[in-house]
Amino acid sequence: SSPSNTGASVGSFNAAFVPAFAGILAAEGRAAARDMAERMGALMALWLSLLTMLALIFMPQVIAVLAPGFATNPEKFALAVELTRITFFYMPLICLTALISGVLNSLDRFAAAAAAPVFFNLLLMAALVGLTPYLPTPGHALAWGVFAAGVVQLAMVWVAARQAGMALRLYRRPALTPPIRQVLRRMVPGVLGAGVTQINLAVDVIIASFLVSGSVSYLYYADRVAQLPLGVIGAALGTALLPVLARHLRQGEKLAAHRTLNRGIELAVLLTLPCAAGLAVAAGPIVAALFQRGAFDAAASAASAAALIAYAAGLPAFVLVKVFAPAFFARGDTSAPVRIGIASVAVNLALNLAFMNLLGHVGVALATSIAAWVNAGLLAWLLIRRGHMVLDRRCRRVLPRLVLATAMMAAVVLALGLLLPLGLAAMLRAALLIGVGMSGFTLAGMALGAFHPRDVLRQLRRRTPRSAAPANPS
Template sequence: MLRSVLTVGGWTMASRILGFARDMLIAARLGAGPVADAFFVALKLPNLFRRLFGEGAFNSAFVPAFAGALAKEGRAAAQDLAERMGALLGLWLAVLTIAGMVFMPQVLGLLAPGFRADAGKFALAVELTRITFGYLPLICLTALVSGVLNGLDRFAAAAAAPVFFNLLLMAALVGLAPYVATPGHALAWGVLASGFVQLAMVWVAARQAGMALNLLRPPALTPEVRTVLRRMGPGVLGAGVTQLNLAVDVIIASLLPSGAVSFLYYADRVAQLPLGVVGAALGTALLPLLSRQLRGGQSLSAHRSMNRGLELALLLALPCAAGLAAAAGPIIAALFQRGAFGEAAAAASTAALIAYAFGLPAFILVKVFAPGFFARGDTRTPVKIGIATVALNLALNLMLMGPLGHVGIALSTSLAAWANAGLLAWLLARRRLFVADRRTRRVLPRLVAASLAMGLGVAALGALAPAAEGTGARAALAAGLIAAGAAGYFAAAMALRAFDPREVLRMMRRRGANAGT
């Protein structure tokens, strides 16, 4: 599992770094004004459907079925299942995309009701979203082919594909912006182009893996396909609860003064770095591993995988959360404070980042606990929890948006994430599907202590550091705090015996030896 996590995490890290470069460019060109708000909403809608119908619900239902067919019936049966699902998914997405483009004003009236107060801003958001909505079928089919690759234990191409999303958006903003109405239009066309490139990339990788998928086959409701669809239905909310909560955030943020959507976007982008690198990597690697172990009757191995996944998640998530909260101001200033993105926008985004950092471990724990249900074919339990946490997020948003503004929205999302992770863990433990072993019970309190010590140290250093003026000085301050925090955390973790680098090196050597045999 460690090797798979490192593969996915490494490519995701590269994508996130390019994503920061993209967002820095967007912040400098668009700032946090109406064009930025309109584009971020235009990007949010196809991404919401992608994560619900593509990566979230689909993968939670499809990957275990594909892995099971591959293990029990062979590659031909697994490929037939993938192609049948691809045909149905393509047909459904085509209908959804056409309907979405036709009724986009009504859709955005629900997603961003506050935009209606500014007719120009609302019209721009509708126009941009119609362009980006064509990205939906392309990226959902990319998720299908990526699920096939993950089921074949081929993680690199699927994890690398998002790199081209960032590259094409930057190229569009620089090269296309002078020839279209606004920079937002250039970004929207870049989103659409990236969908074609990502789908082509994973399809070629699947072909090289010996599974050239025919995505144009006539759809057929075979028993295997029906099983995936039954599990996929409730998984729309179960696996995508975080995205539904973020959609609620956009709805509420659109009712706040101009810029609130952008402040939340920039803060969320920073928080998404550890969530994407750690959470997505663990979820991607853990689901097929648990599926194989459970189908093979290896329940003890599955318990061990869950425990090691939990330890690895918190080993990385806790210090990331503490470090982001302690150094939020210097990080936001170093990344975005230039051009059209001024000091006031940086301060507003900093406050939102601190609120998101509080929920970061919970977001990642959901990625660890949810596969414990999905690998057993249970998508109903997470959906029940998902409905409850979406309702909780909405209630908290309405309570906190008045006194705290956009920061209340971020804090509500974090609190809802903790409720989600806590309920998932509680039900797994109650059903004896997850039991924390002796090692996990020993390590977790020490990881918490090491993270708290690091966070306090970084906060003290930030308070003592002189004010940074200029892009270079801000970048140096943020880099120094991050380096000091990383060094302090691993020193504290090793001193508390919560982390042993020699064990990781031994695991890496074993993986390397196994790969070479």
């Protein structure tokens, strides 16, 4: 699985840690809260060190299970072991980042934690372009880029915590205090859910390893592009919603909780739907501009672009899951998302088997997107059934207009792509399509009364999604 997929584990940790830390902060003060966070961090550092050491030793056996198709090619197998050993150092870094992000979220400081995934993806792109000429393969550039991005993410949130007066010392003696036991108990369903996600991803890699040579790489490069908006939007919304919803519910403000969730849904659709459509209609130029050089030729670029289109179809669903899940976590329910996640794994596995011979690696990406929509749909259905989510008048009015604005934007970008000369440089072609797409969606959205850019910017500057971007509510 790619490092970006540790998000499930981070989400489960935050779902358990943030309410416990916030409760101690409110009841006993900053000193007691810091003590709890430091002891939790020391415990995490201990078991993560042991886990990393075991993973480095037994990585050949792990790869043999995760990618059995590589066993027939000793060089490919050895390369996979080497690169996975490098990227595994990201695991302890991102887990400690999650701890400090949880502290910042509880203090209503969301900027650093939300920006960290953005820098992860940008650093990976920069490493691919800048380091590839100096390393044996592009895979080495990405692997070291993952490690460097993990260091940068941890540094970002640590500096932010220090500025907030909550710098953590992780060399404390680990202790299973009652609050830490409570966090660990609450994490069990979430960790199971993260395990379900990893099973989903392992199924994808296993099946892709049996397909045409290069399939795993095509999926990885496509996933890197799709993860850029997903990391920016999904992480930011999920990070901000959990403490806000938990606070409203703790204070008995059910109407405010409903309103917050509605605004989160609006913002998710506003930011992801045009991204998904834009990635789909401009996939070829985008992938070519970012990756097409050296051994990654036009055929490889086209194969990755096809996978990107399939991943883009699921982008809104991936982010909506990040919006819906906090509505369960804020109520102390971490088991329902796990049960739904298990159902999505079954869907993913069935579709992978159905699509692999017909669609190859694109079928793997498409199965992932369909499973994400099943996940989001079931979460929404359960929230509605329990009375925890009711789409208000404003949300019902705005969502169809956002869909229409996206369709108009996609039509314009598709037409422009057909009109641009074939000899135009890939980077210029991609820049033109993205620029026209953003402008077209903004103009269409304003004309339809779906939103106003000023309101969007005001909302994004706020710390919480209490009043969302779409304008002219009625």
